[in-house]
Amino acid sequence: DVQLVESGGGLVQPGGSLRLSCTASGFIFSDYYMDWVRQAPGKGLEWVGRSRIMLDSYMTDYAASVKGRFTISRDDSKNSLYLQMNSLKTEDMAVYYCVREFYFHFDHWGQGTPVTVSS
Amino acid sequence: QSALTQPRSVSGSPGQSVTISCTGTSNDVGNYNYVSWYQHHPGKAPKLLIYDVNKRPSGVPYRFSGSKSGNTASLTISGLQAEDEADYYCCSAADTYTYVFGTETKVTVL
Numbered sequence: 001d002v003q004l005v006e007s008g009g010g011l012v013q014p015g016g017s018l019r020l021s022c023t024a025s026g027f028i029f030s031d032y033y034m035d036w037v038r039q040a041p042g043k044g045l046e047w048v049g050r051s052r053i054m055l056d057s058y059m060t061d062y063a064a065s066v067k068g069r070f071t072i073s074r075d076d077s078k079n080s081l082y083l084q085m086n087s088l089k090t091e092d093m094a095v096y097y098c099v100r101e102f103y104f105h106f107d108h109w110g111q112g113t114p115v116t117v118s119s
Numbered sequence: 120q121s122a123l124t125q126p127r128s129v130s131g132s133p134g135q136s137v138t139i140s141c142t143g144t145s146n147d148v149g150n151y152n153y154v155s156w157y158q159h160h161p162g163k164a165p166k167l168l169i170y171d172v173n174k175r176p177s178g179v180p181y182r183f184s185g186s187k188s189g190n191t192a193s194l195t196i197s198g199l200q201a202e203d204e205a206d207y208y209c210c211s212a213a214d215t216y217t218y219v220f221g222t223e224t225k226v227t228v229l
Contacts, residue, residue: 037165037220044122044223045157045165045208061216064120097164104153104212105170112164 002026002108004098009113016088020113022081022098030054030076033101036083038094039112046094048072050101051081066092085115093117123148123209123221130227131199139224141192141209147219149190153212156185156194160205168207169194196226204228 008020022034036048049062051072060072071084081098095112124142131137141148141156148154156169167176169185172192182197192211196203209221 035218045159045210045220046122047210047218047220063217103170104151105155105167106157106165106210107167107170107176109164109166 002100004100004108004110006096006098006110006113009096009115011116011118012088013119014088014090014117016117017084017086018088018115020083020085020096020098020115022083022110024079024081024098024100027100029074029079034074034081035099035101035106036072036081037097037099037106037109038092039097040091040094043094048083048096088115088117090117120147120213120217120219123211123219125207125209125221125224127223128225128227130229131196132229133199133201135199136195136197137199137226138196139194139207139209139226141194141211141221143190143192143211143219145190147211147213148187148192150214151212152187154185154187154192155210156183157208157210158203158205159208165208199226199228201228 003025012018035050051074052059069087073082097112098110099106100108129137154172157165159165172187173185207224213219
């Protein structure tokens with residue numbers, strides 16, 4: 001079974017940094033694009049960004065709202081995806097989901113990890 | 120990139136059909152046949168219902184169907200069941216290799 005387990009969420013002050021991790025199992029991690037999607041309190045889902053595979057030079061793509069502040073990376077040897085979040089704002093407060101992308105849709109989601117940005 | 124527009128809520132009695140619209144632009148829904156739909160029960164992981172406008176993953180009931188016309192995609196739930204009460208989101212590939220989600224629709228089973 002495909003499993004995606006996020007970790008690293010927590011409380012951080014505005015302007016601070018946080019690194020989220022996602023550990024994958026049940027599939028060949030290196031074969032898939034992997035994404036982060038978030039949901040702020042009382043709001044809908046928002047695509048954050050993606051990490052492509054080695055064949056695509058591990059290129060990354062980001063939503064305009066996080067570009068320049070967030071960095072997505074992956075370690076295929078550890079079946080892990082990461083989200084480095086810098087210069088955090090209150091509007092970044094959300095549950096962050098690790099998601100497997102498969103041909104332009106998201107077929108498996110983790111349970112999410114909450115990030116609180118507050119002083 | 121603005122969120123795709125969905126109705127805030129739709130409701131229906133068990134057995135009825137409901138349709139959720141998802142309106143975008145020529146930069147997303149209108150330009151790509153990569154519209155997907157997700158069901159989200161709060162506190163759980165979202166679940167893929169429809170991909171590529173109208174394809175159903177294995178295990179998704181036949182009562183869920185998708186379509187698209189121009190800049191608007193639609194999800195229809197035929198034969199509404201109590202367990203269909205949830206939040207629903209559309210999503211479309213968009214220009215510059217990004218994705219955009221819809222604004223959330225709460226489905227209530229009366």
